């Protein structure tokens with residue numbers, strides 16, 4: 290049965306409908322983590338923030354209220370009708386090294402309390418684990434996932450986590466095996482230590498490796514709850530997030546923003562107009578009792594997280610996700626480095642990125658890595674010309690067959706009004722990064738080389754001249770005064 294449907298796409302991001310026994314979820318979305326014993330902000334209030342589903346820990350429920358939960362069900366325990374995903378205790382396994390329950394038992398338990406999304410007891414192997422440990426853990430995880438597939442025979446969805454530490458070949462192997470087992474959602478596990486240490490390049494690489502194997506089905510970035518990462522993660526192909534971060538950060542007086550984390554102690558003003566930030570100043574919060582303050586910061590953290598999800602969904606709808614991500618990744622150099630990995634994964638991104646959009650807004654160097662630029666370069670190779678000599682000019686006021694534009698390179702006169710080059714907002718050639726001119730020249734040279742029997746008469750302003758020193762022999766360069 291098809292449980293999800295993609296309705297909109299941009300970059301590798303998507304808006305999807307995902308059906309669960311307790312109703313439909315529209316992704317991308319965040320599942321706030323609810324502690325069943327001490328619900329910091331109760332599940333029934335989460336809807337107000339924009340939550341469509343929540344996640345809770347079935348292992349904690351098993352240990353503290355097993356019989357009651359089987360009798361009432363997890364929805365009644367949490368007091369919500371929203372879909373509930375249940376984690377298995379893997380986190381406890383990672384932190385304490387052991388849990389007192391078997392895989393089959395915790396899966397049966399999740400079934401018996403009516404979980405909408407069931408997670409097997411996978412082994413979260415931390416980053417940088419040696420290969421032997423990582424593969425040994427992975428084999429156990431895969432065995433447990435196969436076992437889970439046999440046990441979960443109800444309407445509940447099955448999540449099949451993908452482990453493998455920081456080893457590329459193991460993450461890919463895990464993704465292949467997970468697909469063979471067949472789940473409804475594929476969480477990428479054990480990435481929190483990478484996020485905590487700002488290793489966003491490793492994070493991006495792992496997401497891209499998994500997305501290169503699991504090309505369509507929903508991917509959950511397990512443990513990612515920081516709004517600064519959502520846009521990048523969605524653009525790389527993630528659909529679901531969960532947030533314990535809203536509460537954990539609040540506990541330490543840390544305030545989340547899409548640009549990073551701020552310490553309440555260092556804040557004079559709030560850059561947000563949520564109900565919390567429009568009612569109090571940072572100073573007023575600081576003077577409050579710890580408990581009251583903590584809850585208010587948690588509320589802000591939730592608002593800002595769901596606000597960012599709305600920003601992202603709107604960007605997908607209007608095909609401006611690249612523009613949004615290129616702004617967001619400037620929050621930290623390590624995010625910028627992570628995002629730039631898309632250069633190496635062009636073929637995967639090309640597959641899902643829409644070919645026609647409304648506009649191309651240049652935000653800086655990273656815009657030249659968008660599929661639209663490479664597609665333009667490829668399209669140039671297939672053009673048919675009815676004449677032997679072609680005029681190319683960087684001056685739009687001059688009569689020419691093609692016009693040389695930064696980023697894209699030669700643009701045929703008849704394509705000056707079409708996407709992408711014709712719908713591009715780009716700084717002037719003398720004010721743009723040199724890479725934007727280099728990329729343009731690469732596209733030009735490739736086109737010239739693929740048309741060896743044509744003659745190209747090129748007229749450019751001085752800023753181009755340096756980049757055109759090594760023209761193929763069928764080119765004739767003239768620098769305009």
Ligand SMILES: [Zn+2]
Nearest residue numbers: 561563566589
């Ligand atoms: Zn706020």
